[in-house]
Amino acid sequence: MRAVTPGLFISLEGIDGSGKSTQAKGLAAWLRRQGRDPVLTREPGGAPGAEEIRRLLVEGDPDRWSPETEILLFTAARRDHLERTIRPALAAGRDVITDRFADSTRVYQGATRGDLRGLVDDIHARVIGIEPDLTLILDIDPEIALARGLARRSGEDRFEDFGLAFQKKLHEGFRALARQAPRRCVLIDANRATEAIAADIIACVAKRLG
Template sequence: MTRLPGRFITFEGGEGSGKSTQIRRLAERLRDTGHSVVLTREPGGTELAEQIRAFILSGAAEPLGPEAETMLFAAARADHVDRLIRPALERGDWVLCDRFIDSTRAYQGSDGVDAGLLDSLEKIAIGGLRPDLTLVLDLPVEIGLERAARRRSGEEGPPDRFEKETVERHERRRALFLAIAAVEPDRCLVIDANQTQDAVAEAIWQGVRQRIQESVS
């Protein structure tokens, strides 16, 4: 595939790992250095994908089974890539995405969805598009769930479809994120998220500078 002029960075990790905070901080720092930045998330990012997101996170898709839920994620991703991510990269923007392909592999993979199905749906949804860098924010599951609960206490509504699941399930997902990073070290960088927000932000910034060979300082 022809190299697109923009740069594509994805943020991955379990519940409460701080992705939303850190993606905003990196966007601010990149903008301060003169880069055009697009912030987005999965599932979501487009009108259709946001509708699918609401359906999934409400728990309405859960009775359909993990395979059907995975197909919904793939449909949202295909629209997201076609309508938002690829056009932004073609313009030369930096795209920062809160979750992408690795979340599907960690979450739906831990639910027993066949790897072959995951491969096929990923190919359909993204084609040859791959992140330039994936930042995996890692911390102990119990700490992440406590953080998510504190965040949720200030909002209306119950925990979403994934936050309410068992610690054991979240442990499997953490292990899968780390396994993905170990298999693809050129793309993935594991960040210790069990630090202060400033320390995590600095580790991310140094990782971006080292992994993406451009002047971002």
């Protein structure tokens, strides 16, 4: 019997309102047209227990959690996501596209809410232990992204409520991450039409698929 080839693990990252969810859906649709069977998921969330933790993280007062507590909550949700969704899909040969993964914790909690990057990386290594094969970082003007995020009125606005200065710090944090991990991370100009962004994303994934 031929062994199952593991799927491709892809994450989309960027500040709130950068268009990750739209592009993740478009990428999943493109992969299906190529005859593949992707799993489309998100963080925090992507598994029943992780979705329960999500509500604790994205709703409510901006100051309800300390950065250290957020790191632990995000990691707990990520572990559930990894065990119940990501690993089984990859082992079955399916691609996984996730709207956010560990890089968001590295930037949101590790770099912008305290000097905690070392703590984030240590916990990640001990509890999660994997990185995506490819990370697409949607790079957008923070003012535009913040306006989009607040206009959604989704009720999940806790991080948008930190304001523009916070979004600018996040923006720089993701750019720094792209410089730190150039083999895995690709910076995508998201200050353009949806179709142009999608074309760049598809080109990156097609190249990685060989």
